[in-house]
Amino acid sequence: xxxxxxxxxxxxxxxxxxxxxxxxxxxxxxxxxxxxxxxxxxxxxxxxxxxxxxxxxxxxxxxxxxxxxxxxxxxxxxxxxxxxxxxxxxxxxxxxxxxxxxxxxxxxxxxxxxxxxxxxxxxxxxxxxxxxxxxxxxxxxxxxxxxxxxxxxxxxxxxxxxxxxxxxxxxxxxxxxxxxxxxxxxxxxxxxxxxxxxxxxxxxxxxxxxxxxxxxxxxxxxxxxxxxxxxxxxxxxxxxxxxxxxxxxxxxxxxxxxxxxxxxxxxxxxxxxxxxxxxxxxxxxxxxxxxxxxxxxxxxxxxxxxxxxxxxxxxxxx
Amino acid sequence: xxxxxxxxxxxxxxxxxxxxxxxxxxxxxxxxxxxxxxxxxxxxxxxxxxxxxxxxxxxxxxxxxxxxxxxxxxxxxxxxxxxxxxxxxxxxxxxxxxxxxxxxxxxxxxxxxxxxxxxxxxxxxxxxxxxxxxxxxxxxxxxxxxxxxxxxxxxxxxxxxxxxxxxxxxxxxxxxxxxxxxxxxxxxxxxxxxxxxxxxxxxxxxxxxxxxxxxxxxxx
Numbered sequence: 001x002x003x004x005x006x007x008x009x010x011x012x013x014x015x016x017x018x019x020x021x022x023x024x025x026x027x028x029x030x031x032x033x034x035x036x037x038x039x040x041x042x043x044x045x046x047x048x049x050x051x052x053x054x055x056x057x058x059x060x061x062x063x064x065x066x067x068x069x070x071x072x073x074x075x076x077x078x079x080x081x082x083x084x085x086x087x088x089x090x091x092x093x094x095x096x097x098x099x100x101x102x103x104x105x106x107x108x109x110x111x112x113x114x115x116x117x118x119x120x121x122x123x124x125x126x127x128x129x130x131x132x133x134x135x136x137x138x139x140x141x142x143x144x145x146x147x148x149x150x151x152x153x154x155x156x157x158x159x160x161x162x163x164x165x166x167x168x169x170x171x172x173x174x175x176x177x178x179x180x181x182x183x184x185x186x187x188x189x190x191x192x193x194x195x196x197x198x199x200x201x202x203x204x205x206x207x208x209x210x211x212x213x214x215x216x217x218x219x220x221x222x223x224x225x226x227x228x229x230x231x232x233x234x235x236x237x238x239x240x241x242x243x244x245x246x247x248x249x250x251x252x253x254x255x256x257x258x259x260x261x262x263x264x265x266x267x268x269x270x271x272x273x274x275x276x277x278x279x280x281x282x283x284x285x286x287x288x289x290x291x292x293x294x295x296x297x298x299x300x301x302x303x304x305x306x307x308x309x310x311x312x313x314x315x316x317x318x
Numbered sequence: 319x320x321x322x323x324x325x326x327x328x329x330x331x332x333x334x335x336x337x338x339x340x341x342x343x344x345x346x347x348x349x350x351x352x353x354x355x356x357x358x359x360x361x362x363x364x365x366x367x368x369x370x371x372x373x374x375x376x377x378x379x380x381x382x383x384x385x386x387x388x389x390x391x392x393x394x395x396x397x398x399x400x401x402x403x404x405x406x407x408x409x410x411x412x413x414x415x416x417x418x419x420x421x422x423x424x425x426x427x428x429x430x431x432x433x434x435x436x437x438x439x440x441x442x443x444x445x446x447x448x449x450x451x452x453x454x455x456x457x458x459x460x461x462x463x464x465x466x467x468x469x470x471x472x473x474x475x476x477x478x479x480x481x482x483x484x485x486x487x488x489x490x491x492x493x494x495x496x497x498x499x500x501x502x503x504x505x506x507x508x509x510x511x512x513x514x515x516x517x518x519x520x521x522x523x524x525x526x527x528x529x530x531x532x533x534x535x536x537x538x
Contacts (some may be wrong), residue, residue: 030480103340175325177332245479299416311332314430314446 008095009261013093014084016265019238021232022046023084024239024276029203031280046232047261053225061122061218071118072219072226075111079230083237087244089264092254097160101149104237105142108193111230112138119215120256125129130135130214131289137199137211140298147305148189151182152245154312165248176315179216183246188301190238192294194231197283211291226247239275240268247271323371327443330364330476331450334484335426338457338477342422347469348401351393354473357389361480365487371443376497377487383501384483391509399512400469403519418464422499423450425456438465447488454481468518479504 026046033040060069069226085099093099111132119131149159154174156164167173192199195212216227244251250271252264289297337357344350362385369377407497427451437445458478462471479500518524 140372172323175329177329178337180329180430181332181336252363296415299419300343303419303423307336307339307426310423310426311328311335314449315436 003094007177009090010084010094012261013014013088013090014080015284016088016268017083017086017233017236017290018080018229020269020272021229021236022050024236024272025232027273028235028280028283029271031277032284035280035284039193043220046228048227050218050229053220053228054222056221062197063123064218065121067114067283068118068218069223070120071114072223072230073120074114076108076226076230076233078111079233079237081231082111083240084238085161087162089249089268090239090252090254090261091165093162096162098155101152101159101164102146102160104161104241105145105149106238108234109138109142115215115227116159118219122218124218126214130217132177132216133211137192140295140302141192142183144189144298144301148182148186151178151305151312152310154309155179161244165244165251168245169248169251176312178308178312178315181304182201183242185301185308186242186245186292188297188304190318191241191282192298192301196234196279198286198289198297199287236272239272240280243268243271244274266309279285324443324446325363326367326448327371330360331447331484331488333455334360334364334480335450335453338454338481339419339422339426342457342461342464346534347405348397350470350473351397351400351532353394354396354477355389356383357477357480358393361447361484362389364484368443368447368487370459376456376493380487380497383497384480386495387501387505388476388480390516395508396469396472398432399515403469403515405467407470411475418460419489421460421464422457425460426453429456431451444488448485451481451488454478454484457481468515468526472508472515475511476504476508 023043023046026041026043029045030040047147082104085095087093087096088098116131118256119127119134121127152164155176155178156167158164158167173179191197193200200211200213202212204213212231214225218313219227242307250264250267252260332496334357337353337360341350341357344353349385354472362381365377366381369375369381433452434448437448455478458474458476458481461474461477465471467472468470483497483500
């Protein structure tokens with residue numbers, strides 16, 4: 001009976017992330033529109049967009065290979081699994097033994113690998129530009145992410161997310177400069193990975209400096225819907241990752257009553273709303289960067305990650 | 319494990335290293351001076367915390383000297399010099415920002431490896447203060463080596479001295495007389511450097527020290 005209940009909670013978790021991802025993206029858009037004193041699209045617009053795209057037929061380029069057709073499913077599956085592994089409203093789920101931070105990074109990296117290949121597959125110049133830029137940014141963002149993981153793992157003694165979240169919630173962790181640096185580095189990486197404003201503009205297909213949109217320019221119909229949904233899931237993943245690592249309070253412990261799960265869910269929705277509002281505020285207050293300055297930004301993230309690890313060694317060596 | 323005292327000391331000293339690296343990253347003179355003022359403020363906070371946990375009131379004087387002279391007077395005067403010389407342009411660096419930052423992080427790593435080995439078995443707060451102080455000193459040196467503009471070399475020198483003060487505050491037992499005389503010698507050095515800057519500028523029409531190389535006889 002307990003096993004069945006655990007399976008149900010894990011299933012709920014998978015569908016919660018899938019259902020909330022478009023809502024979070026819509027919420028960020030609403031916040032940005034309101035800050036610019038525009039009315040903006042309704043909150044549920046991303047759902048209608050996805051439904052519209054799913055109903056349309058797929059237009060494929062003549063020289064598209066099987067890879068081009070398979071990629072959207074691969075990206076969506078990898079991102080969904082990664083997003084479902086992050087503890088959102090409940091910790092200690094039945095699959096949380098596999099919710100390792102390094103595994104999540106690897107899942108996202110394989111999604112990125114296939115997306116870059118698909119960008120190159122058709123052979124248009126835009127796809128090639130997008131892929132080469134994406135890989136250039138990734139070569140800095142991933143080491144930074146790994147350094148952040150090392151810092152957290154050194155503090156918590158584990159790379160498993162629900163264990164880290166439990167340890168971070170304890171008062172013994174105290175005030176740590178390493179954690180602050182890791183938080184800033186993680187935010188920088190999250191902004192770059194989700195193609196948000198200082199790095200890339202998510203709202204346009206018409207900019208010459210675009211990265212993510214350039215790679216998916218050839219996609220249409222249900223393929224495009226899956227890729228869009230995957231990128232919404234990725235945004236949700238990073239917001240919940242930051243929430244569960246640095247604001248781990250309110251995650252329901254394993255074995256509480258159903259009302260505990262409801263409370264955890266409410267707190268999770270609150271965290272998502274705060275994260276989305278902060279993201280919208282940040283994006284409206286900053287201008288987009290030149291593409292060639294982005295490696296500097298990610299270099300800062302890498303440096304902060306390195307420093308966090310070094311500082312952790314100093315305070316941990318006594 | 320440790321008390322809140324160690325955590326705050328660690329936080330402040332770590333922030334000092336971070337601000338040093340931020341200094342290394344700045345390419346404009348005015349923002350470099352602003353970051354230098356922040357460096358001095360963080361230093362004075364760190365020293366004041368040391369004074370509080372060691373129960374050594376004379377360290378409060380050190381913190382006050384750092385705050386007033388280095389946090390306010392020197393950045394303002396250097397800012398006026400920069401404006402009078404009319405050099406709001408970019409700093410040329412040897413080797414580029416990315417490489418310099420990497421070298422800076424390597425300095426931090428090096429000083430931790432060295433200091434944590436050398437001071438094994440000592441008081442933890444003093445140990446981590448010494449390790450961070452050495453990295454601040456090394457980053458200041460790195461800044462003096464990589465920058466070609468005389469004003470930013472002065473800033474590198476001053477932040478190096480901030481590192482020395484952090485080390486002295488952590489090591490318990492620098493007498494106040496020494497501290498005050500160091501503060502005044504730094505001030506005198508600063509005045510001399512200021513006069514020197516104008517002399518360089520009068521002679522060569524620039525404060526880029528690369529221009530001095532041409533006047534050295536032994537270079538061919």
